[in-house]
Amino acid sequence: MKAAMEPQLYVHTWRFLMVGVLCHLWVFGQDLTNVWILILLLLALACLRWRFALPLWTVVIDVCLCLVYAPYTTIGYYGLALPVFELAVRGRVLIAVLPFAILFLYEATPGLLFLFLLQALFVGLFAWAALGNQHSYKLEVDKQRKARYELERVKLELLEASESASQQAELMERYRIARQLHDHLGHDLTGASLALQAYVHMQEPEEARELLEEVQKRLERSTVNLRETVHNLTPVARIGVESLENVAQQFQYAAIRFHRSGDMLLVSAYQWTLLEACLKEALTNVARHSNATQVRVELQVTASIVRLLIHDNGTMTQPSLAGSGLRSLQMRARAMGGSFSISRDDGYLLVCVLPLSKEGAG
């Protein structure tokens, strides 16, 4: 069916059809057997054009052959339809009109011949337009394909950059915590430790008491500092599994059962982002397209993978093709080396599996 839609097929068919018309004219006409050689030569040229892309100047051969035979047989004039068609197919309309002039010069009443050449001209022009359109469509498709590949490449690069930024942020945070502990807590604790060591060797009770008070002050200050540091470090926004739980709790369109298992700390920050996006997309789809009353969300973390499963009991049939949101998630999951699959056999099932790095989130 695809081949039948190719304009080039019709161009070839028309050529052979014209040779068939010439054969018909010869069989039912009164022409000499010698004229058969003209038809064979035109057929050979048509075959060559079918197999190879002959240059345009080769139509001169067709014209010469037809003109040589024209004084002896009208098939010579009918044969001009082939060069007219070839010229029209290449868009050389003005040159294609020239054989018409030959026709009027040598034939007093062209009549049917004129119409025959005219149809060749129009079919040729139509084929030229069709081939031109096909060519431009192919170029457009190539351009779009290139743009799509470029977009996918940029997306992958962004994902990699996101992963890298996540790791950098983690390292920076570790450094900040270490500095905080060193600057505020470490200083007082070291002082207190040294004071306690000195206290052991103290002879004077008064000095020992002052030293002990100093130690007490330092330890109290350390406790306050530790509390403040921990308070400052605690994130305000929900992250990780809490974020997923929060999304599930906020959902009001259906009852949600959320189960989780495994060590959630093994999952990296950038993976949580994707898992959260998966959950949000699935719940949005439930709210917009499904008649589900219950949704089951399972988050399982093992030593090597994290698996998020969202399953609803909806019965509405959804479009078979994944939407752009799901396609994007699928691509992101693949970019992370995981998989993202959908099933509509029994309700709507969405499973996202991501591999965990050996180092884990830490």
Add this chain to the structure above:
Amino acid sequence: MTVFRFVFLRSFRNTTNLIFLTLFPLVCIFMPQGDPWPVLPYGYQLFGVFLLFVSIRLASYIQVDRMSGVVKRLSIAPLSHASYLSQHLLAYLLIIMLQCVILVYGGVLYGQPLIQPFLLLILYISYSLAALAIALAWITLFRNKELAFFGFMSFVFLVSVLGGIIVPVSMFPEWLARIAVLFPTYWLAEGQLWIVYGNELGDFLFVNVVLWLYALVFMIIGSTRKLR
């Protein structure tokens, strides 16, 4: 010329093939003369039909190569399709030419009235080329070797009857006689008539040119790896 040598040997490797390719021309030599038709002995008339069968038999090796994936594998070898095809056709043409030589000069030795044996040989060679090209184009239309062969048998019967090899064209009604000209077998019969009665060499050349044109047309069609 590795392919040429291989094809040449491959054609004679099979004993049935060997007998088929050598025995039939010998049988044709000893066939009697008809009166008043055909103008040459029966064997020389039927040899035209036989050449079509030989052509399909030889060309079927190319079909086997196409179907078994040899042609596909060759496409990644340092051998062009044109070279593969031309060496095949050259080998086949050489085999058929040998048969023509055996038939014509065997007939001369036996004493058959061939009038102009050398020109008859040229006519047979031109016709062989056309027959080979037709067979090549024919196998391009089919995927199955047996189907192609049996289809070609029907085709051979048709062109033999309508082309004036089995029945003289002069017996046909006028419109059928015009259609007969379309078949290459007509030009073989026409060439044989010239050899017996002809005077002007131009007419004989014309017959040969027509046969070469048939060969060219069908060879272009047959040169495709497969019809799309």
